[in-house]
Amino acid sequence: MVKTPKTTVIFLAVITVVLWNCDKNYSNRYFQHGSVVSASSSASQIGVDVLQNGGNAFDAAVATGFALAVTYPQAGNIGGGGFMVARSANDGQAFTLDFRETAPGQAFSSMFQDDEGNVIPGMSVRTHNSVGVPGTVDGLLRILADHGSGFFSRQELLAPAIDLAEKGFPLSHYVASQINSKREYLSRDPGTKEVFFPLDTTEWSAGDILVQKDLASTLRLIANEGRDGFYKGRTADLLIEEIQGGGGIISTEDLDSYASVYRDPVTGTFREFDIISMGPPSSGGILLIQMLNMVEFLSVDSLQWNSRDYVHLLTEIERRSYADRAEHLGDSDFWEVPAIRLISKDYAISRTASIDPLRATPSEMVFAGAAYPDTSQTTHYSIIDKDGNCVSVTTTLNTNFGSGLLVDEAGFLLNNEMDDFSVKPGVPNEYGLIGNEANSIQGGKRPLSSMAPTIVLKNDDPFMIIGSPGGSTIITTVLQSLLNVISHDMDMQAAVAAPRVHSQWLPDVLYKEPGAITDITESELEEMGHSVRFKDGGTFGQANGLLIDSRGISGGADPRGDNATAAY
Numbered sequence: 001m002v003k004t005p006k007t008t009v010i011f012l013a014v015i016t017v018v019l020w021n022c023d024k025n026y027s028n029r030y031f032q033h034g035s036v037v038s039a040s041s042s043a044s045q046i047g048v049d050v051l052q053n054g055g056n057a058f059d060a061a062v063a064t065g066f067a068l069a070v071t072y073p074q075a076g077n078i079g080g081g082g083f084m085v086a087r088s089a090n091d092g093q094a095f096t097l098d099f100r101e102t103a104p105g106q107a108f109s110s111m112f113q114d115d116e117g118n119v120i121p122g123m124s125v126r127t128h129n130s131v132g133v134p135g136t137v138d139g140l141l142r143i144l145a146d147h148g149s150g151f152f153s154r155q156e157l158l159a160p161a162i163d164l165a166e167k168g169f170p171l172s173h174y175v176a177s178q179i180n181s182k183r184e185y186l187s188r189d190p191g192t193k194e195v196f197f198p199l200d201t202t203e204w205s206a207g208d209i210l211v212q213k214d215l216a217s218t219l220r221l222i223a224n225e226g227r228d229g230f231y232k233g234r235t236a237d238l239l240i241e242e243i244q245g246g247g248g249i250i251s252t253e254d255l256d257s258y259a260s261v262y263r264d265p266v267t268g269t270f271r272e273f274d275i276i277s278m279g280p281p282s283s284g285g286i287l288l289i290q291m292l293n294m295v296e297f298l299s300v301d302s303l304q305w306n307s308r309d310y311v312h313l314l315t316e317i318e319r320r321s322y323a324d325r326a327e328h329l330g331d332s333d334f335w336e337v338p339a340i341r342l343i344s345k346d347y348a349i350s351r352t353a354s355i356d357p358l359r360a361t362p363s364e365m366v367f368a369g370a371a372y373p374d375t376s377q378t379t380h381y382s383i384i385d386k387d388g389n390c391v392s393v394t395t396t397l398n399t400n401f402g403s404g405l406l407v408d409e410a411g412f413l414l415n416n417e418m419d420d421f422s423v424k425p426g427v428p429n430e431y432g433l434i435g436n437e438a439n440s441i442q443g444g445k446r447p448l449s450s451m452a453p454t455i456v457l458k459n460d461d462p463f464m465i466i467g468s469p470g471g472s473t474i475i476t477t478v479l480q481s482l483l484n485v486i487s488h489d490m491d492m493q494a495a496v497a498a499p500r501v502h503s504q505w506l507p508d509v510l511y512k513e514p515g516a517i518t519d520i521t522e523s524e525l526e527e528m529g530h531s532v533r534f535k536d537g538g539t540f541g542q543a544n545g546l547l548i549d550s551r552g553i554s555g556g557a558d559p560r561g562d563n564a565t566a567a568y
């Protein structure tokens with residue numbers, strides 16, 4: 001296995017960044033106080049304004065989160081859910097908040113199957129039964145109450161989002177094209193059509209103004225009444241009317257009893273770095289740490305970036321980890337997840353034993369390890385404030401624009417997170433992921449996620465804050481972005497921009513982005529037994545990261561979308 005000069009790697013990465021990211025003002029610049037990187041430049045700026053005016057990273061997360069619900073409608077949300085991984089500068093304690101959607105109380109394991117036990121196509125994605133009980137509003141307001149600086153009221157933090165919804169905001173080219181590309185999906189529901197395609201013939205262009213007056217009213221209710229402005233009263237009534245009117249099963253009781261939950265993060269180490277990430281009901285943190293453990297044991301990161309051996313070994317590692325995901329991972333409130341074993345260094349070593357350095361192992365020969373109970377759209381934003389409080393949030397409606405169903409008169413889109421459950425053992429979900437009993441549907445249970453909001457520490461100080469959308473590719477996107485900085489000397493912007501590869505056990509495919517590997521490497525990998533393919537859509541993931549080093553804070557805003565860093 002040959003190690004090639006890092007200069008080659010850096011050159012490739014720089015070319016990629018220059019080509020993909022020539023208009024990003026903040027890339028490769030260093031700031032001394034605070035920064036927000038998110039999927040929308042106005043949402044990032046709103047967060048930084050809060051930081052500059054005396055707010056902390058948690059205040060900024062609330063303002064940015066609600067702003068994204070307006071300016072990034074395909075994934076920013078109040079009708080979805082997500083996860084926050086955070087570290088408080090005061091005591092250095094890390095914690096996570098799980099505001100993932102829950103299955104309605106009346107949900108049951110075969111609810112997406114017909115009488116013969118066949119999965120009904122599209123039911124877990126496009127219907128009123130695809131919607132999980134939303135968690136975002138409870139989550140963001142809980143964080144504000146428990147960790148906000150106290151300098152900003154709820155009303156002040158929601159005001160910019162209300163303004164953007166009420167008066168409208170200019171669409172970027174990216175968001176305009178995302179809406180246009182979903183015309184059929186967003187026109188099925190009359191309420192959704194009225195907001196996104198008010199005139200039958202319109203195609204959105206960059207600079208067109210999207211106005212969301214009903215959404216502004218709902219945000220105002222949340223600003224004035226807090227949690228009750230969403231989970232009770234008018235908004236709750238409209239949500240129930242929408243869901244039950246369309247044959248769905250979310251009840252008033254489901255809304256009333258929804259609660260976000262603080263959970264311990266999953267933690268591990270990679271070389272001299274500490275990794276802090278999201279545990280169940282996400283698979284993100286456990287898989288990330290498991291894969292980093294294997295990378296470290298096999299010294300994969302000392303190989304040339306995206307060389308034959310590097311990609312082969314990453315693929316073999318990913319194959320084994322995703323096989324574990326399908327078998328062992330689910331909501332730990334309902335299923336005993338063998339987390340300690342899965343993230344242990346010993347387990348990683350045992351999992352690498354079957355890796356052949358010269359041949360792909362067919363996925364059908366790879367099974368989940370014996371681990372015993374030890375006792376198309378999402379979006380990520382990363383924030384650091386002047387005191388060093390770190391916030392890493394990934395939030396989602398699941399697929400692009402979620403279920404495409406909008407709560408009439410309340411103006412917000414509903415998630416289709418129910419598809420993240422295993423609707424039937426062995427049947428793939430939207431991301432090709434399969435699962436088993438661990439992730440079967442039960443009332444009140446949270447569907448298994450791949451979201452991996454992560455914080456990396458070096459010498460006990462914040463070093464990186466990172467995460468990504470991308471369904472099943474989230475975890476491998478975060479993994480490669482981390483390795484690009486830690487092991488391949490890339491700066492944060494180059495690290496998130498660099499083309500990626502991805503493998504997830506089943507389907508037995510090694511996905512590549514354009515430019516990720518050379519034609520020669522591809523032929524060599526095929527000879528080793530890998531099936532190398534492009535993924536539908538071409539690219540995957542949109543990692544947003546912040547790097548903190550001796551020069552200051554620098555942002556990495558993924559050029560695959562509209563992501564933007566703001567800082568001061």
Ligand code: DON
Nearest residue numbers: 376377378449450469470471
């Ligand atoms: O929680 C999950 O893993 C999925 N609902 C995330 C969906 C996603 O990232 C779509 N984005 N491209």
